Amino acid sequence: MANRANLSRRAAQLHSETLVSALMARALGQPNLVSLAVGFVDRQTLPVEATRRALERIWADADLARAALQYGTTPGHRPLCEVLLDRMLSADRRAAAEMNVSVDDLVLMPGSNQLLFLLGDILLDPGDIVICAAPTYYVYLGALRNLGARAIGIESDAQGMIPEAIEGQLARLRAAGELDRVKAIYLTSYFDNPRAVTIPADRRARLVEIAKRWSQAHPLYLIEDAAYRELRYGGEDLPSLRSFDAEGDTVIYAGTFSKSYSPGIRVGWAVLPAALRGPVLAEKGNVDFGSPHFNQVLMAEVVRSGLFDRHVRELRDQYGAKTDAILAAAEEYLRPLGVDWVRPGGGLYLWVTLPEGLDAGLDGPLFDRAVSEGVLYVPGQYCYPPEGRPAARNTLRLSFGVASPERLRQGVAALGRAVRQAG
């Protein structure tokens, strides 16, 4: 960015064009395009009736309504923190004492995205390193790049990041004298973005153990992004990585209602190690003095009244049906072309691997053909950190949250036609 505007050094590193806006610009004017690019939730599933009922309950209590309209505190509405902690402990089948956690360790955010931003500010100097899965959540890669931080990608299999690969990378960084620049390992622990894989329990324990063992001169934090935890379309919930951190000094847990309830209300939360609470709150005090109190009071009512759990059950049915639809379409239109994918047990994404050598990138032979045929996707290469495991250019991400089953089918069929032309 040019500096005629007299900007700071920090601003000079900022990239204002997002990947999604670049993709959309390429697809401009394409009629009837099925966008499987953006990881939004389905507008039709948004909880209009549940929210109306929760608002009615709040408005029935003039004192509560008035409190909701007043400033809150920087950590956020305590009754919501309490109910979130209870739910985490109950899902993890742990007592607070076993996890060295209390309601004071929770901080409410406008979406878990703010937590990632605040952690960037308080943990990362330019040149500092975050270990990520390869592929990983690409928006976070952009945030790290904006801070001048390094993201190193780790080989991942059907169970998430491979522990031996993490240790190998840490050993190489130690040998290079760079271990003290490694501040955190970032991962999405449930139905991750972009691959929808979930880390099984034994590997969770192992990852926490690795982070603790490599926390020698200074802590190596483990950022557990649990954004998709509730979006499970089969099987059982698994205990969080946080549940394996008995001291509570290693795992930073990030939760959000943006995927499981409403991104327009935007309430997320962090469960923080004690050493990070002060700095996170101090920086959050700078950013916003606390997120909107009204939204926090609303979500407390939504959860307490059982409206949230009911909504999540409905969501699971709806997204489960979409998962079935996109998988059936992939079987029909993509399997015959030698295309493969990770079968999602939850979340919003289908991670697709094309035949070897077929580049899904913006400048490859597939992207514009796919747009012409009527489908927009995210090229997989953008989900790979710039260092570490090299990007697989024959990959792409399809989001099945927004489109209807019928549109999903159309989109996958269009992708099949494009692959056939490009192959």
Add this chain to the structure above:
Amino acid sequence: MANRANLSRRAAQLHSETLVSALMARALGQPNLVSLAVGFVDRQTLPVEATRRALERIWADADLARAALQYGTTPGHRPLCEVLLDRMLSADRRAAAEMNVSVDDLVLMPGSNQLLFLLGDILLDPGDIVICAAPTYYVYLGALRNLGARAIGIESDAQGMIPEAIEGQLARLRAAGELDRVKAIYLTSYFDNPRAVTIPADRRARLVEIAKRWSQAHPLYLIEDAAYRELRYGGEDLPSLRSFDAEGDTVIYAGTFSKSYSPGIRVGWAVLPAALRGPVLAEKGNVDFGSPHFNQVLMAEVVRSGLFDRHVRELRDQYGAKTDAILAAAEEYLRPLGVDWVRPGGGLYLWVTLPEGLDAGLDGPLFDRAVSEGVLYVPGQYCYPPEGRPAARNTLRLSFGVASPERLRQGVAALGRAVRQAG
């Protein structure tokens, strides 16, 4: 802050204890204390009924309700931007073309505080300078300190910052070779915090002219914090500083509904020079991808329906009565002690000057006596930037937003007793 937590350099500069929390800690356990410290709004004035009605209107339109619960965009809900721009132009009696402004120059924020944070990030490197009034909004001084930026205080009179004093300071900085470090002038243009003074029209024009004339090698921005514009208890509205910036390249206008409607809903907005829009949006994309859409849709409905204007009229009556109450009490209990104050034409603050030599600070003879007598205030010295015009230690700020007229009277009487004891 200790660095056992492996923090960034930025985090090491953070101060986690806020002034208000320090004041409250000193007052802990004091029964029946009248707190005139915090600049909150009166809970009883919060617009419960208006908000209920606006929510009903939104919920009557299922499409709009659903849209409110979905992600918005990073700049924010366009219909709200449009109505905010219309209102500003109409209040300023200007056409958009005369001010080189369009709806694209607006960005919605969760409170105007976030704008100050984003501007800090994109404009200020450590050591960079912001020119402020002395005294000024102390929370902003904390944010500047956290960034390692320098705040220089300018002599201010009953009409705000003195233009000649600004030019004198700029000339001294130029002579010292530091002019290129001066990034902005910050001021509260209506009923400022802490002195409740309002800059008259001719001085507004002069300040904009100064900022433009000193924008030579690079822009010197003028940050116009208009937080209290609607809280006017007499007289006429004045045109904004932005209205004197025909090119729209100098003034950054910050508005908010936190004081005039509800701080719990937390919607603010910026009108930005074109050169800053890209960097602000890029950094805002990092912070939160856009503020909660639900709150923006709600405020658009509140304004469009006329509920906002009606609420502001009620607020003016209520706060006007409080202004009368605190002024009457000051006349009765403080005037005989040689105490003086600035008569507020709006806003939430009474700026009090004690007799020469009486230190209102935490370690002076007054503070603990005042707490014992039953009143909490903000010592004026915290409102002075660390450089420039030295702090007047015999000053204090009383906030009259929260307490009832009767409690205001009690609080001022308690302050009178404390002054008598300490004097």
